[in-house]
Amino acid sequence: MPRVGEVVIEHEAGCDLTALGAAWRALESDAAPLALFQSWTWLGCLAAERFPDPVVIRAHIAGRIVGLALFNRVGGALHLGATGRAAQDSIHVEHNAPLVAREAPPGLAAAMLRAAWSVRGVGRLVLPGTPEGLAAAAGGVVLRGTSDPAPFVDLAAIAAGGGDYLATRSANARGQIRRSMRHFAEEGPLALSRPASLAEAEAWCDAMIVLHAESWQRRGKPGAFAEPFMRRFHAALLRDGLVRDDLPAGAVDPCRITAGEAVLGYLLNFRQGGVAYAYQSGFRHDEGVAQARPGLVAHVLAVEDALAAGLARYDFLAGPARYKLTLSTGAEALAWETRVRALSPTGLAAIGLGVARAIRLRR
Numbered sequence: 001m002p003r004v005g006e007v008v009i010e011h012e013a014g015c016d017l018t019a020l021g022a023a024w025r026a027l028e029s030d031a032a033p034l035a036l037f038q039s040w041t042w043l044g045c046l047a048a049e050r051f052p053d054p055v056v057i058r059a060h061i062a063g064r065i066v067g068l069a070l071f072n073r074v075g076g077a078l079h080l081g082a083t084g085r086a087a088q089d090s091i092h093v094e095h096n097a098p099l100v101a102r103e104a105p106p107g108l109a110a111a112m113l114r115a116a117w118s119v120r121g122v123g124r125l126v127l128p129g130t131p132e133g134l135a136a137a138a139g140g141v142v143l144r145g146t147s148d149p150a151p152f153v154d155l156a157a158i159a160a161g162g163g164d165y166l167a168t169r170s171a172n173a174r175g176q177i178r179r180s181m182r183h184f185a186e187e188g189p190l191a192l193s194r195p196a197s198l199a200e201a202e203a204w205c206d207a208m209i210v211l212h213a214e215s216w217q218r219r220g221k222p223g224a225f226a227e228p229f230m231r232r233f234h235a236a237l238l239r240d241g242l243v244r245d246d247l248p249a250g251a252v253d254p255c256r257i258t259a260g261e262a263v264l265g266y267l268l269n270f271r272q273g274g275v276a277y278a279y280q281s282g283f284r285h286d287e288g289v290a291q292a293r294p295g296l297v298a299h300v301l302a303v304e305d306a307l308a309a310g311l312a313r314y315d316f317l318a319g320p321a322r323y324k325l326t327l328s329t330g331a332e333a334l335a336w337e338t339r340v341r342a343l344s345p346t347g348l349a350a351i352g353l354g355v356a357r358a359i360r361l362r363r
Contacts, residue, residue, distance in 0.1 A: 010057075020054075049088070072084055077124040082126065094317050141342050152332065183291045187261075205238060207266060208265070211284060240252075257294065269302065274313065
């Protein structure tokens with residue numbers, strides 16, 4: 001069994017997901033700050049359907065668990081926190097990593113990923129939405145991979161600097177935001193609100209999905225919620241996140257943005273560990289009105305709401321969309337990689353291709 005100092009790392013195939021959920025929640029209470037996507041709130045939602053062939057990597061010290069990672073096996077591949085099936089992975093995991101305790105030794109998360117290679121018959125690790133440095137330390141060689149920035153607003157830094165978020169934006173960005181706010185304020189005061197009940201939250205999310213689909217269809221694309229599993233997953237996540245007492249308060253955070261009585265749109269955000277995640281949205285469309293930018297206004301209101309709540313970060317998640325670059329103060333690089341064993345035929349071929357690319361770049 002692999003070790004990191006006193007920590008023993010082992011794997012288990014075909015585990016009991018109910019028992020794993022209990023162990024996972026116990027570790028969450030003792031873990032370093034974790035992303036929503038590392039929590040059982042996310043991983044445990046429709047878990048039996050998403051992880052039909054689960055493999056768990058456990059790290060423990062004298063029997064006390066200090067690290068957990070959940071994979072789904074598809075053939076000879078292990079998918080970290082994902083199913084390996086396009087329809088079910090349409091929910092799009094990010095900030096994806098093993099869950100480790102605060103006192104765990106440095107490098108334990110990477111060691112747990114490397115330990116996954118010891119699972120019999122495994123020749124590939126699929127690491128979606130994983131921090132770049134962690135993916136690079138997982139072992140093997142990259143067969144396929146991309147990297148995307150995940151822009152964010154450093155709310156802690158803004159609070160320390162006086163708490164004026166708009167003052168941190170460029171003069172051009174401030175002008176765009178204020179023009180749009182003035183435009184919508186003609187319909188009434190701008191406000192961000194939250195649902196008073198599960199039924200209201202469900203109605204808001206249904207309305208958001210309609211607006212989201214209309215927006216993407218205008219661009220000739222179906223949108224994120226065209227996949228039925230996406231709808232089922234988020235309906236279940238919403239029910240669990242709002243009504244179960246053992247979940248973090250406000251883990252699922254739907255918001256409505258209004259100008260007086262007029263609805264400008266909706267955000268489906270998450271909150272976990274001092275971070276607000278801007279996950280999905282739907283906004284009304286004002287044809288031909290340049291200053292009507294409800295998404296920009298919505299996120300500014302949500303950033304200011306998170307700042308007032310004392311959160312540390314507002315995370316826009318991956319993708320270089322223009323509004324994210326306009327509103328963010330920094331970015332974290334996330335990787336989507338498929339890694340293979342270095343000495344396998346596929347791995348050797350991948351190494352050869354990498355060397356050939358490097359030679360071409362030097363010429």
